[in-house]
Amino acid sequence: MSRRLGFFTRLLDKVPAKQRYQLATEQIQHAERCGFDNAWIAQHHFHQDEGGLPSPLLFLAHVAAQTRTIRLGTAIITLPMENALRVAEDAAVLDLLADGRLEIGLGSGGTPDSFLPFGLTFAERGAAFADHLHTLLSAWRGDSLGHPDNHLYPAAPQLAGRVWIATFSVEGAIRAAQGGHGLMLSRTQPRPAGQPELPLDALQNPLIDAYLAALPAETTPRILASRTAFVADSDRYARQVAEPGIRQQAAQYRGELRGERFDDLLAQFDAHVGGIDQVQHSLAQDSTLARVTDISFQVHSVEPSHADTLRSIELIAQHLAPALRAAGEPHRRIS
Secondary structure, three states, X not given: OOOEEEEEEOOOOXXXXXXXXXXXXXXXXXXXXXXXXXXXXXXXXXXXXXXXXXXXXXXXXXXXXXXXXXXXXXXXXXXXXXXXXXXXXXXXXXXXXXXXXXXXXXXXXXXXXXXXHHOOOHHHXXXXXXXXXXXXXXXXXXXXXXXXXXXXXXXXXXXXXXXXXXXXXXXXXXXXXXXXXXXXXXXXXOOOOOOOOOOHHHHHHHHHHHHXXXXXXXXXXXXXXXXXEEEOOXXXXXXXXXXXXXXXXXXXXXXXXXXXXXXXXXXXXXXXXXXXXXXXXXXXOOHHHHHOOEEEEEOOOOOOOHHHHHHHHHHHHHHHHHHHHHOOOOOOOOO
């Protein structure tokens, strides 16, 4: 099976909330027209500069009504902050309305102070995630809920097989595999102390190794890698568009970054920016991408205009997608 291609957004366009949702909808529609397989959206609470959407399933219901074939996924729902039964119900209804196109990405992370209004501390998120995931899967699998007569309606056993778990750790990858879930890898992640120049694939290949080793023999691997990629008609234009957003992001980490040259910043944010050939070459250096079943592209932290985002989607679909879909060998378990 060829590798699936996705578009991801955190809904960060510099416009009011309603327009953010309109632009994200148009971007997903455009990705569908260009042949993308999946669209993924992030959930964030309270902090509009980190993400523009607290209600991903509600937004995807809107998008489902305006698309036909593209699969629609959450990347992620911050499950510790949610009522797991309400997530189960809303997802079940949405999957029916979307004709079975829903994918459910889940995670435990988020801005630490965002947990407090939900009655949690950041330190409690791991235990809450495990409890809520158990409840969510139990509901989807048709177990009784608090009373022998209580069962999820509408029934949604199919969703238990479409769960993806986001993690930065080997332990998290093992848990995802043991549950038979998909593994979600981030566009970037923190480097270990004393190893600031470690490439992203050096961090993520061990997660894939651990996931494959722990996956039940009868379970097909599902591994999604998200990557920042902004493609324009020329290197010069891509860099011109990308630099303000990248430097704005860098300002938040002043004192923590190595060097201030634009290329230094691109490397540290794991961003692939340029014309077609440049981005194709840059992505080819990432050995993780040859090992995954799915790749999703986002423009954050570049933050281009809506028009430039649409053009990047087109260029990825027309010029990069054929090789990306076919690259690498089919997945095999490590021995």
